[in-house]
Amino acid sequence: MKKDMSKGAQFDAIVIGSGITGGWAAKELTEKGLKVLVLERGAKVEHQTGYIHEFTPPWQAPNGGLPERELFARDYEIQSKIERGAFSWANRHYWINDRENPYEQVKPFRWHRTNVLGGRSLTWGRQSYRWGNDDFLANARDGHGNDWPIRYADLAPWYSHVEKFIGVSGQPEGLEHFPDGEYLPPMEMTALERALKERIEAKWRDRRVTIGRVANLTVEHNGRGACQNRNICNRGCSFGAYFSSLSSTLPAAQKTGRLTIRTDSVVESIEVDPKTKRATGVRVIDAKSGQRLTFKARVIFLCASTYGTLQVLLQSRSATHPNGIGNHSDKLGRYLVDHHGVAAFGEIKGFEDRNYKGRRATGILIPRFRNVGRQDEDADFTRGYGFQGGAMRDDWTNTAALTDDFGAGMKHNIARPGKWVAFLGAFGEQLPQAHNRVTLNDRKPGNHGLPQLSFDVAYGENERKMAVDAGRQAEQMLKAAGAERVQLIPVRTMPGVSIHEMGGARMGHDPAESVLNAHNQVHGVDNLFVTDGAAMASAGTVNPSLTYMALTVRAVDYAVAQIKAGRI
Amino acid sequence: MTISKVQFRRQRPAAAGEGRVDNPSRRDVLAALLAGALATAWTGSAAGAALKAAGAAAPARSALNAGEMAVLGAAAQVIIPTTDTPGAREAGVPQFIGALYAGWMTDAEAAAFRGGLAGLDDSARQRWQRGFADCTPEQGAELLQALRAASPYGGRTFSLADRILDPKAPFYLRLRDLVVLGYFTSETGSNRELRYMPVPGKFEANVDIKTWPYQVVI
Numbered sequence A: 001m002k003k004d005m006s007k008g009a010q011f012d013a014i015v016i017g018s019g020i021t022g023g024w025a026a027k028e029l030t031e032k033g034l035k036v037l038v039l040e041r042g043a044k045v046e047h048q049t050g051y052i053h054e055f056t057p058p059w060q061a062p063n064g065g066l067p068e069r070e071l072f073a074r075d076y077e078i079q080s081k082i083e084r085g086a087f088s089w090a091n092r093h094y095w096i097n098d099r100e101n102p103y104e105q106v107k108p109f110r111w112h113r114t115n116v117l118g119g120r121s122l123t124w125g126r127q128s129y130r131w132g133n134d135d136f137l138a139n140a141r142d143g144h145g146n147d148w149p150i151r152y153a154d155l156a157p158w159y160s161h162v163e164k165f166i167g168v169s170g171q172p173e174g175l176e177h178f179p180d181g182e183y184l185p186p187m188e189m190t191a192l193e194r195a196l197k198e199r200i201e202a203k204w205r206d207r208r209v210t211i212g213r214v215a216n217l218t219v220e221h222n223g224r225g226a227c228q229n230r231n232i233c234n235r236g237c238s239f240g241a242y243f244s245s246l247s248s249t250l251p252a253a254q255k256t257g258r259l260t261i262r263t264d265s266v267v268e269s270i271e272v273d274p275k276t277k278r279a280t281g282v283r284v285i286d287a288k289s290g291q292r293l294t295f296k297a298r299v300i301f302l303c304a305s306t307y308g309t310l311q312v313l314l315q316s317r318s319a320t321h322p323n324g325i326g327n328h329s330d331k332l333g334r335y336l337v338d339h340h341g342v343a344a345f346g347e348i349k350g351f352e353d354r355n356y357k358g359r360r361a362t363g364i365l366i367p368r369f370r371n372v373g374r375q376d377e378d379a380d381f382t383r384g385y386g387f388q389g390g391a392m393r394d395d396w397t398n399t400a401a402l403t404d405d406f407g408a409g410m411k412h413n414i415a416r417p418g419k420w421v422a423f424l425g426a427f428g429e430q431l432p433q434a435h436n437r438v439t440l441n442d443r444k445p446g447n448h449g450l451p452q453l454s455f456d457v458a459y460g461e462n463e464r465k466m467a468v469d470a471g472r473q474a475e476q477m478l479k480a481a482g483a484e485r486v487q488l489i490p491v492r493t494m495p496g497v498s499i500h501e502m503g504g505a506r507m508g509h510d511p512a513e514s515v516l517n518a519h520n521q522v523h524g525v526d527n528l529f530v531t532d533g534a535a536m537a538s539a540g541t542v543n544p545s546l547t548y549m550a551l552t553v554r555a556v557d558y559a560v561a562q563i564k565a566g567r568i
Numbered sequence B: 001m002t003i004s005k006v007q008f009r010r011q012r013p014a015a016a017g018e019g020r021v022d023n024p025s026r027r028d029v030l031a032a033l034l035a036g037a038l039a040t041a042w043t044g045s046a047a048g049a050a051l052k053a054a055g056a057a058a059p060a061r062s063a064l065n066a067g068e069m070a071v072l073g074a075a076a077q078v079i080i081p082t083t084d085t086p087g088a089r090e091a092g093v094p095q096f097i098g099a100l101y102a103g104w105m106t107d108a109e110a111a112a113f114r115g116g117l118a119g120l121d122d123s124a125r126q127r128w129q130r131g132f133a134d135c136t137p138e139q140g141a142e143l144l145q146a147l148r149a150a151s152p153y154g155g156r157t158f159s160l161a162d163r164i165l166d167p168k169a170p171f172y173l174r175l176r177d178l179v180v181l182g183y184f185t186s187e188t189g190s191n192r193e194l195r196y197m198p199v200p201g202k203f204e205a206n207v208d209i210k211t212w213p214y215q216v217v218i
Helices: A020-031 A069-075 A133-142 A152-166 A191-203 A245-255 A306-315 A396-402 A408-415 A461-480 A545-564 B026-034 B044-053 B066-079 B093-103 B107-128 B137-149 B160-164 B171-184 B187-193
Strands: A013-016 A036-039 A259-262 A265-272 A279-286 A292-296 A299-302 A334-337 A343-347 A354-357 A364-366 A385-393 A420-429 A437-445 A451-456 A487-489 A502-504 A525-530 B204-208
Touching: A013 A020, A020 A036, A020 A245, A020 A299, A020 A545, A036 A245, A133 A152, A152 A245, A152 A545, A191 A354, A191 A364, A191 A385, A191 A420, A191 A461, A191 B204, A245 A259, A265 A292, A265 A306, A279 A525, A299 A306, A299 A545, A306 A437, A306 A451, A306 A502, A334 A437, A343 A461, A354 A385, A385 A461, A396 A408, A396 B160, A396 B171, A408 B171, A408 B187, A420 A461, A461 A487, A525 A545, B066 B093, B066 B107, B066 B137, B066 B171, B093 B107, B093 B171, B107 B137, B107 B171, B137 B171, B160 B171, B171 B187
Parallel strands: A013 A036, A013 A299, A036 A259, A299 A525
Antiparallel strands: A265 A279, A279 A292, A334 A502, A343 A420, A343 A487, A354 B204, A364 A385, A385 A420, A437 A451
């Protein structure tokens, strides 16, 4: 790369967002020789020193860890409702202030977002799975959504590239529709999880129970420390033992000397030159001063998170792009998908003499077994779902909530490990549909006076039928594993809750049917790339972040090659 | 131990001018609420309304007074007594709950809680002719058991915090749950009953409960 490839501009590339994909874009672009500006709307957080409650013991938690209801109701009405406890007193400072950042819910929708450097790479669940080829073929097979312009083979080397850097702990299983990656040693299963695996696999030959593949290091890796089995990852980890932008990608980018980070920088829009059709700059509002600035660069990577990215594209209205960039065929903001669900749990007896020591930071996973490669005869829905769960002993908060007694016996019972409970939660693939969309509501000004993003998304008949089937299958599996009674609980019943946000600027071959091409380039704007969840044309059945990372590094590789060839 | 059900008797208003004579006294209302005698659920607002009906002024949010703290301390110690490990009092649970009362509870919750403590004290005077703080642990346990029996709760939650947040939880449950929360998040409870391990290092997935009968907290 020539040292000065920019024509008078301070930066060769601008990356919008510093989360899972923005961090990766910054790392890859700087390592390939480009001078990069990362724009982050949120506040600066430093690795280690910014994890203010990482070592706060229980007895110093405010109010014994009970929610600060007045504050939450006022400022964190949406964020404080996150399922699975990812919002707490220990990491509240990462999440966005809902009062200051309203959005419109035409139908109920949860938009969970952070507002700090590193984004949700700080708070994510770290489950790291490759999509299988079936996932890329799904749209073409059943006609829902558009055909993906790429297949598993296009992404496989990039998955490897990503896994090798971030470090993923997992167990290879040799399944075709659930590809193996490059793994650090797997975490271990509890006694009941082993039994669950044996009993389920013995009864169903098409089902596999494996340990969660997680972006936590089971051994030291790339200069980062091994996981200490605390399972408080979403507070931030000073050991650098899980992948986040702050622990991994941004330091790597920093090392090149070519990285500039600007926090408190809310991106308003992307400028496009009507003559050249190129994106020329990024308009920013300084969150602290309100000052408006423009930054220019040769190539722009939009990695602001699915809905953040869509908001920027929709807000980028001009004579050339009257409805926003990439919206020439009314596809922008449409085909939003995520994972709906249902959960089942049951007590399993016979393991009272077994316990575990430490706090493992992953669960177990049962890869998809419904409609794999073909439609099952007994399935009244298309696509499928995977299960994530675990089998652990109730902790003191569970045991205490099951009883109302008092005295020495109660004290002893609550302190001892509780009953063994096995839990399975389904992640079901929502079908891509044009009517599930976001738009801008110009009549409702939100943060910094920008129009509010308006969500009109709902689950449909296929999702409902799938959830019924998933509940039934979970119940059968838990019973086969020894549960006498199984209880189903509704989870992920509202779009947004899974925080697996995908779609809205989907990839595709046909510019009339999609927003991005096979290399995540916006159709018609060659120097603008979108590589976060917005690019997804369908949802698959596994956590999507690893795929976003693979798409990002692949797109950077392509972009830099195009720059070198003089085409961008 | 056999438990005799505590009888809550109505009392006449003590002082003239403390509300009209045909009004139930504040204590009566509280006693009735405590005994689950009212059809309304024992919610903060119901308690507040009942207190208002009883002619009580809206309670100011000062800290619990020494007498109330003494009742709370004695009750907490009955709920989590000293065994081979320290009890609630030594673990600072009364102070923990006192701080929640002063700074965390809603006005309605605080009124209900304060009323609940007063009711507990009343029940002790009626049953044992002394305040709750002066009862023996056995006497206190009998009173709490009676209160527990008289405090139906229809809700069901999977975690302690959810139940503490449930406005339908009766005073007995609120008291018991806050004592449990306070104790097991205290430095004493975290280290002596549970095992506070800020950095476990390893995950030992399958150990014999005889060698490790503990829960790791962080």
